[in-house]
Amino acid sequence: MGAMLAAAISVAGLQGALSPAFGAAEPRSVVSLNLCADELVLRLAAPGQVKSVTWLARDSRASTVAAQARDIPVNHGLAEEIVPLSPDLVIAGVYTTRMAIAFLERLGIPVMDLGVPATLEAVRAQIRQVAEALGQQVAGEAMIADLDLALADDGTAGGGERPTALVLRPNGLTAGRGSLVDTLLTRAGLVNLAAELQPDGFGRLALEEIVAAQPDILILNADPDAPPSMARSLLEHPALAGLKESATVVTVPTRLWTCAGPQLADAMTILKSAAEQARHATGNPRRAP
């Protein structure tokens, strides 16, 4: 144990001497400890620059970069896996793997924390931040430009009505005001009912409220082939059966609208087509433009 720790510290010491400060030069070995970070680094980094991503990145149910991650070694967020890679940049999520990050920071390894973006502005900022840290500013700006282009048309330009929508996540959770999903819904020309029913960002809605709200569009935020969970079984509740028939039901996998990245455009495409479908289906959306 002592010997191992000593070895780890000497590696870290060496690393500390050689590694440049953040963004000063292009880091040569980047490790990601968070799925959102995986997606950005795998898209932005130069070949060979990424030494390790999380094991989740290879799971096509959760990740949009499963193909790119296939040849990259994976980690499980454990410090022991990271130290031998001698990374000169570690990118992590603010809320995950805190013990490993505290250890890496003690060893002097530069760590960059990524927050959870709630607005498109924050999405752009995060892409920019990661791109700069990787020394890939050009790729970053290109990604932002593509995303802006895809999101530019906010769906209300055509003067269409704004159908109401409700996002239903496992366990009755929904996407309230101020969340990234709320931003996307508004951009897609939809009215996010959850934001009206509930003031806080993420909350749980009683099925009663969902049934009574009678949304035009029911957006199921669930991954169809996920392992069994009680949370998901709530979506099978018979009280929702009628709503599933009368409303336009679409499924948006979690991986499309949780992290900053170009996949947000795919989520937007689904939402926009759902909005269009709802306008035609009901002919009489409950909300005026």
Add this chain to the structure above:
Amino acid sequence: MTSRVAATRLRAADIPYPLLVGALGALSAILFLVSLVVGYVPLDPVAAVSDIIAGRDSVGALVMVELRLPRALLGLMVGFSLGATGAALQGLLRNPLADPGVIGVSGAAALGAVIAFYSGLAGFLSIGLALGGLAGAGLATALLLLLARQGAGTTALILSGVAIGSLAGALTALALNLSPSPYAVMEVVFWLMGSLADRSLDHVLLAAPLMAVGWILLLGAGRALDGLSLGEETARSLGFDVMRLRLRIVVASAFAIGSAVAVAGAIGFVGLVVPHVLRPLVGHQPGPLVLVSGLGGAVLTLAADILVRVLPTHPELKLGVVTAIIGAPFLFSLLWRMRREMD
């Protein structure tokens, strides 16, 4: 049950038994109706009921039939199961601390259901999940009777309960650790707190027959439990088969608690508090206490479930949290009173 009615004629109770049963029954009926009216969206109950009768598919009818009715029914059924099982276990072990939660039966039922669910053996709304709960509760009760046999002294009982409870907790953690679902830990932690929110009529249909088996077995054990208040030998000399009584209550607890936990999670302390409060009203007689505690359990559970919906917390408090807040002081006061026996 008829024999119990006859038995009551012999007892000059302070509150006549039929009156007590009637009052508790009426109270649970009232709370059942209140439970139908209380909810998260304003709803005209009269309009909703007339929609239901007329077969109109209104939102009110939907909310009433698909959401509030199952919730109220489950409150009634789960509460009755918890109260009656608590009273019967206390009568069998002749110890007022025997509660399905305190002695680890609920935890074991949860373990059984968790294993059945996350191993993919059972869907959430399936007989498999309930059977998992049944198996867990049955094993735990049998193990408890094995550990705390005969005298069922308080120390032996509590130690057995702690052992079973922590074993069930550890194995549940193991099952969650091995579960492939990312939601597993959070949802089971919440599930273990107990809730009746957003249940469906399917849950009611799943639990009702199983619980009914448990109730029939429990209510039929009243005479033998009365006899047991003079100890096992005397009970046997009065013509009761104590071994069969034990088996009967193990099976009954498994059915009642296993299915209650499968549909509502672990709602603690109801089986402890209710018999404790109602026991003096039946003159401390364990037999009549079973039915009375069942009704009392329904009253407490329905009331607690109404309370969580009326309180301005959002998301609502878990039912088990509320019953625990009510129940924990009772447990302490009971232990305080029994401390001499513990020494």
Add this chain to the structure above:
Amino acid sequence: MKIEALDVSVRAGGRTILEPVSLTIDRPGLVGLIGPNGAGKSTLMRVLAGLHPPDTGAVRYDGLTVDRIGRDVLGRRLAYLAQSGRLHWPLKVERVVALGRLPHRERPGPAADCDRAAIEAAMRATHISALRNRPASTLSGGERMRVLLARALAVDADVLLADEPIAALDPYHQLEVLDLLGDLAARGKTVVVVLHDLSLAYRYCDRLILMSGGRMLADDAPGAVLTDANLEQTYRVFAHRVRLAGEEHIVPWVRLGTVAPDEADQTGGTRPWKRT
């Protein structure tokens, strides 16, 4: 009801508690079961009551085994008063006594009146009617014993097996209970009672069964059982025989047998005649 035990024996933990015993209790009367501590009296009582299956032999009730006659039927015909009468809930006295009616209440219906009569009679007989509304947990040891006896009486069975019913009672209540049991016997019931008081056993019982070390040593009329030789062999005591009001009574007086020399000096234990 005729109770026959044929070669019944009980072993527990590799030790023989009851050597093969055969006895028949077939006529009304007060039968005393006596013997020193650990003689196997309680075990024999429980075997006779059908509560402990013997390892060998069998007990028959009117020729039938427990299983054949049915435990519920036996519950109505044979009442058993346990030695450690523990009461687990603070029931009122009247309700404790009412528990004796449980075997009769399998079916609902007009039984209630005769139940009530039996309960009242049992409470009157044991003089506890005044205690009827007291929680049994608040009674003194003696009162409690009488309540439990009343519970056994309320069964109104042909046979009553009572394990040390007077051990916790004062002389007044000891005599009261034995008078009561004697009355029952005179009215045609069979009463088997474990006793430690040899004077009272001698005086009240019609028949005595003497046990020692798991063996039955004698089964006869009291005078034939409580001989000097039997008393010395089993109890290791010497008893005086005194004549009072025209009847003979026996009074255990001194210990006999091996005692330490210094103790013998103080008590004169080996020389019973010295103190007469």
